[in-house]
Amino acid sequence: MSKIIVFGASGQLGHCLKKVAADEQITDIYFPVEGEANILDEPALEALFEKNKPQFCINCAAYTAVDKAEEDMHTARKVNADGAANLAKLCKAHGATLVHVSTDFVFEGNTPYPLTEADAANPINVYGLTKLEGEHAIAEVLPEHYTLRTSWLYSEFGNNFVKTMLRLGAERDELRIIADQVGTPTYAIDLAKCILDIIAADNKQYGIYHYSNEGVTSWYDFAQAIFDISKTQVKVYPIRTAEYPTPAIRPTYSVMDKAKVRSTFNIQIPYWRHSLETCIKRLSEQQ
Template structure:
């Protein structure tokens, strides 16, 4: 198989791609360290392309500190917009396909139905805006792209909501969790598998796709699932967004419709709670 190069390899999704590619016996996937593959360094990008001559590039690099981005606009835009454009330009020059990950935060979140790829993007945060700008640059530069929007990403790697809830649940007697923001968790292992399935299919059905796990839930219900399935003894109380103000505004309803990716690539998507069980099992230390 032709080479696949992953940028942002040390992040949560990058580490999941390492695990899944090993399980799928995909040996032609390369994970260069960020010191050699900085998406803001065009010379470094060119060296990576010259060395590995990838047919596919997966961009996992992103500025994802949603609240911090409100005050760090320049850096968020550099990574999420300029970095994406740099990779798209290199892919165009070297005739490679770009798989670029994006987010449900490109939507305002005021529609009461699952969002399809052609619904109008209208971000309400700097993070969402810069990710949308990155999408637009990729589309404008490179026809051979798969842009995959995802949501509420978690896994056994990196920092994420599941690991935070397990930590806080073990430390505290009670927690207050937002119940009026609704979406779908995504197990990053499942997303990694979907990305690799798209690449290995050899499909040229380029464009924007939505991927999250199946189902609909709130942050409160997601947390309750984490606590119940892990037998974490903590009382969880639902609160409104207005009771927990944050620097960045989040979409109130960002459930995404996955019909396009399922139909195009014949991908089976697990239910969010089933994937959560798998992740919690992998996070639990083995019994002595």
């Protein structure tokens, strides 16, 4: 395995990459602390590249507070667009390949079919806009990149929908969950495996790829599955988006087509509910 640096190592996906790397005995991978690898600090990045001379960089660093981004576009853009551009420039200068993580939120989400990489991006919130700007900034300066768009990330690590539902399900008798936003949950461990498999393949078929778990669900059905699998007794009622207004508008349908990543890298993608079962089992073992 080539020498790899992971940016955003303290976040959810960074922790999942650590676990997968350990499980697969990948040792030539470096997870710098945040102060050493701030993607907005170009001198620090230059020093990191000079010291480690990586062949691959994985960018998990992102501003992901979707609602907060609506009132803090400046910070979201600095991290999601400018930070991505900084890494692309450093990778180009040092001959490294960048693996960048993006989002289904680059799409408007009003189509009735799974979205391919060729479909036009048209974000409807600031988070999605700044992530798309990051994609464009990378593509402008660095041909040698893989951009992986993903959706609805969760895992044993960090804050996410699965852990929130398990907590609320234990605290409350009933919950109301949005049922008219449809997409696909993604177990961040599966995404981490996909990223490391792409790096191991090193087939140089650069560009944008979609990766989520297989299948389609709503937030309501996702929550119901969490409670069914964990045997949590709580009543769950479906509601419409209009009944739970948020500062940021979300895509109504953002299911992504994964045919390209499957065929290009021979990636086996698990069904979302199977991966959810694995995650909940691991969470229960931690208690």
